[in-house]
Amino acid sequence: MKKKITLPVTGFDPVPSLTQYAQVAVRVVRSAPPDADAVGIPVAEDGAVPKALGLDRATLAAAGFDGKVGQALLVPKADGPLLVAVGVGKANRADASALRDAAAAFARAAAKGTHLATSLPDAGRVKPEVAAQAVVEGMVSLVTIAERGRAATAGAERGRTLATAGALARDLANAPPKHLTAEGIASVARRVGKQAGLAVEVFDKDAIARLELGGLLGVNAGSVEPPRVVRMTYRPKGKSSGHLILVGKGLTYDSGGINIKPRDPMHAVMKMDMSGAGAVLAAMSALPALGVKATVTGYLMCTDNMPSGSAMKMGDVLTQRGGRTIEINNTDAEGRLALADGLVLAVEQKPDAVVNIGTLTGACMLALGDQIAGVFANNQRLAEQVKAAAARTDESVWQLPLDKRYRKQLESNVADMENMGDAAPGAITAALYLAEFVGDTPWAHLDICGPMQVTADESWRSRGATGFGARLLAELAAGFAPPKR
Numbered sequence: 001m002k003k004k005i006t007l008p009v010t011g012f013d014p015v016p017s018l019t020q021y022a023q024v025a026v027r028v029v030r031s032a033p034p035d036a037d038a039v040g041i042p043v044a045e046d047g048a049v050p051k052a053l054g055l056d057r058a059t060l061a062a063a064g065f066d067g068k069v070g071q072a073l074l075v076p077k078a079d080g081p082l083l084v085a086v087g088v089g090k091a092n093r094a095d096a097s098a099l100r101d102a103a104a105a106f107a108r109a110a111a112k113g114t115h116l117a118t119s120l121p122d123a124g125r126v127k128p129e130v131a132a133q134a135v136v137e138g139m140v141s142l143v144t145i146a147e148r149g150r151a152a153t154a155g156a157e158r159g160r161t162l163a164t165a166g167a168l169a170r171d172l173a174n175a176p177p178k179h180l181t182a183e184g185i186a187s188v189a190r191r192v193g194k195q196a197g198l199a200v201e202v203f204d205k206d207a208i209a210r211l212e213l214g215g216l217l218g219v220n221a222g223s224v225e226p227p228r229v230v231r232m233t234y235r236p237k238g239k240s241s242g243h244l245i246l247v248g249k250g251l252t253y254d255s256g257g258i259n260i261k262p263r264d265p266m267h268a269v270m271k272m273d274m275s276g277a278g279a280v281l282a283a284m285s286a287l288p289a290l291g292v293k294a295t296v297t298g299y300l301m302c303t304d305n306m307p308s309g310s311a312m313k314m315g316d317v318l319t320q321r322g323g324r325t326i327e328i329n330n331t332d333a334e335g336r337l338a339l340a341d342g343l344v345l346a347v348e349q350k351p352d353a354v355v356n357i358g359t360l361t362g363a364c365m366l367a368l369g370d371q372i373a374g375v376f377a378n379n380q381r382l383a384e385q386v387k388a389a390a391a392r393t394d395e396s397v398w399q400l401p402l403d404k405r406y407r408k409q410l411e412s413n414v415a416d417m418e419n420m421g422d423a424a425p426g427a428i429t430a431a432l433y434l435a436e437f438v439g440d441t442p443w444a445h446l447d448i449c450g451p452m453q454v455t456a457d458e459s460w461r462s463r464g465a466t467g468f469g470a471r472l473l474a475e476l477a478a479g480f481a482p483p484k485r
């Protein structure tokens with residue numbers, strides 16, 4: 001037996017948003033507050049420049065500002081708050097995504113301020129509550145929005161809730177693997193559950209063994225850190241409109257195991273291999289404030305994947321919950337092993353739908369790049385709900401085929417299945433693997449390998465982990481209707 005050594009991990013807060021964002025406040029007022037550090041002034045590409053800016057179009061153009069979305073020009077004043085010209089594109093044409101991006105550009109430009117204020121642009125087609133929500137999502141700071149009306153207030157509050165969830169998911173994925181072990185995720189979930197009013201159950205290694213989660217235990221076999229399964233439950237106040245279950249891949253570090261990853265840059269981002277679980281945890285945290293009408297259960301499947309004398313080996317056979325036997329032909333195809341046990345637990349609860357999310361395959365990233373997640377589904381109505389939520393939050397997804405012709409790549413000589421197929425359709429065979437465990441329960445699978453991180457700041461995505469999926473899943477829950485089978 002290895003002796004477990006605990007390194008001191010004090011003096012560094014791995015999840016600052018847990019404390020920091022509790023203090024974020026959004027106010028909706030009639031005019032720009034005098035105590036703001038910076039005031040954003042929306043400026044379109046055409047039409048009049050708002051008088052409050054005190055500059056004409058020629059002066060703005062000379063400074064390289066023409067009102068495109070993403071532009072923000074600092075205009076210091078001798079007295080009063082810093083003014084910021086914020087590009088919003090063609091007059092009255094901005095949609096929610098453009099407003100979110102414009103707000104993000106403002107927040108970045110005014111990063112020194114802690115109290116930001118902005119008026120909402122006249123965004124023709126966008127309702128005030130949607131505009132206010134998008135603007136606050138893009139800023140994530142103490143903001144005051146100069147706009148009257150209860151709709152803007154409600155939208156701003158929604159934006160605050162969703163931005164907070166996005167920030168939490170980002171923090172979790174950025175947290176170092178030593179600071180955020182499987183136990184660490186469980187303790188964050190407990191804390192968040194208490195704050196938000198969710199039921200949280202944590203299953204330790206013994207409980208996981210009793211549940212016969214052979215996939216998760218196999219992935220964990222090489223580690224000195226015990227695994228955890230976390231179940232978070234949200235129940236609506238009134239009558240429930242349906243039951244949605246979310247399952248997240250929570251690999252706190254994926255070394256590849258015995259099939260160790262051969263390149264350092266890959267290792268460097270594998271602390272983010274729990275991004276799926278982070279997105280589920282963060283989405284769950286938002287449900288009470290959003291007043292979601294459905295019952296929502298979240299499963300976080302947490303462990304790391306390490307090589308050692310006790311690690312699972314190629315050729316080993318595991319038994320997933322429910323009895324399917326799996327021949328391991330690559331220890332680095334571990335996400336599906338951890339998720340499949342979660343899917344079986346989920347389906348046993350007889351929900352109306354199950355959605356899983358995780359950083360599953362490099363193949364999906366090769367297909368869709370770092371902007372777009374892959375989505376697979378065995379039910380088109382559910383797929384459409386996922387796409388609609390993704391469009392609302394500007395977390396892009398593209399549906400890929402669950403094509404049965406590749407299923408034979410998972411056939412094994414000695415067990416029911418192997419855990420890996422050929423390289424090229426790798427995203428599809430991962431999805432086909434998972435599909436085996438959901439039967440005819442409506443199910444969708446999000447492969448977020450690509451968009452889990454960005455290497456430079458860009459619109460509302462800040463360098464590092466993006467928190468992709470947290471807002472999407474919260475919006476999905478908020479709009480959820482049991483899909484017809």
Ligand code: BES
Nearest residue numbers: 273330332333359360361362363420449
């Ligand atoms: N966590 C990785 C996928 C990944 C790669 C996430 C890059 C984020 C960035 C996953 O567990 C993995 O190792 N997938 C393998 C699957 C293969 C062995 C079938 C892959 O994509 O190479």
Ligand code: MN
Nearest residue numbers: 254332333334
């Ligand atoms: Mn892997």
Ligand code: ZN
Nearest residue numbers: 251254273335
């Ligand atoms: Zn992985």
